[in-house]
Amino acid sequence: MTRAGGDTTGAPRWGGTALLRPGVLALTGSIGTTDVHAHHAVQILTATTPLTVRDGHGIGHRGTKVVVPADAPHRIEVGAQEGTVVFLEPESLPGRSAHLRAVHSGWTVAPVLTSTRRRTLAAVVDELVEHLAPVLTGDGATPRHPAVDDALRLLPSLVAAGPVSGTDLAAQVGLSVSRLTHLFTDQVGIPLRRYVLWSRLRLAVMRVQAGDDLTGAAHGAGFADSAHLTRTTREMFGLAPSVLSRHVSWDLEAGL
Known part of the structure; x- marks a missing residue:
C-alpha cells in the first residue's frame, strides 16, 4: 500500500493482514515506503528492524517503534519486511493518549506494541488499547448505560x-x-x-x-x-x- 507513488525498487511493499473496528485500523505484515502525506489518525508503527519516518521538518525518526501524531506531515523513508501498524482515532481515549506521548516525548518514545508472532492481531490491539486507555478495559470500568x-x-x-x-x-x-x-x-x-x-x-x-x-x-x-x-x-x-x-x-x- 503505497501513498501516491511511494514505491521504491527493492524496498518492502505494503501487504499482509488487517483488522478494522470502530476507532482502530491495524495491519501486520510488510511496511512499505510512502511519499510525504498527513492523516488524521494517530499512527503507531513497530517492526523487527529499524524504521525511518521523516517528519515535515526533515527530521528523521529511526527505531523499531515510532508514533506519528495526528495530522503531522511525514513519510516512511525506510520500511520493514515484518512489522505492525496501528491507526487510532485521535478523538478516542487511546488515540489521544498516543498522540500526546508523541507530541510531548518524541516520535520514538512509543507506547507498548508487542509482536504479533504467535499472537493474533486482535490480541495485540487489545493489549495496546488497554495500555493506552485502561479505564476502557480494566476491572474498574463503569458498566455501560x-x-x-x-x-x-x-x-x-x-x-x-x-x-x-x-x-x-x-x-x-x-x-x-x-x-x-x-x-x-x-x-x-x-x-x-x-x-x-x-x-x-x-x-x-x-x-x-x-x-x-x-x-x-x-x-x-x-x-x-x-x-x-x-x-x-x-x-x-x-x-x-x-x-x-x-x-x-x-x-x-x-x-x-
Missing part, C-alpha cells in the same frame, strides 16, 4: 440504511441527544459521530471484500460516491481503499 448498549445494537442497521441522525437515535434509546452523546463518548471511548464514520469505513471494506467495486461499496456504506470514500480514507490513514483491498486480507471485527 443500557441506552448506550441499545445504541450500539441499533447502529449497524442504521449505518447500512443511510444517514444517521443523533437526534433520531437518541429518541429511539430514550435519552436526549446531549445526554446520549456524552454517555457514548465517555463509555465507548469515541464520539458518536466518529464511531459512525468508522462504521461506514468498515461496511465499505466489507462490501469490497464481498465483490463490490468502490462505487458500489461507497454507496452501500453511505458515502456520496467512490471519491468521497477515497478522500475519507486518505484523510484518516493516508491510504486509498483500492490499495488496501487489493493487498490485504481483512479481519472485520465489530469490536465494541
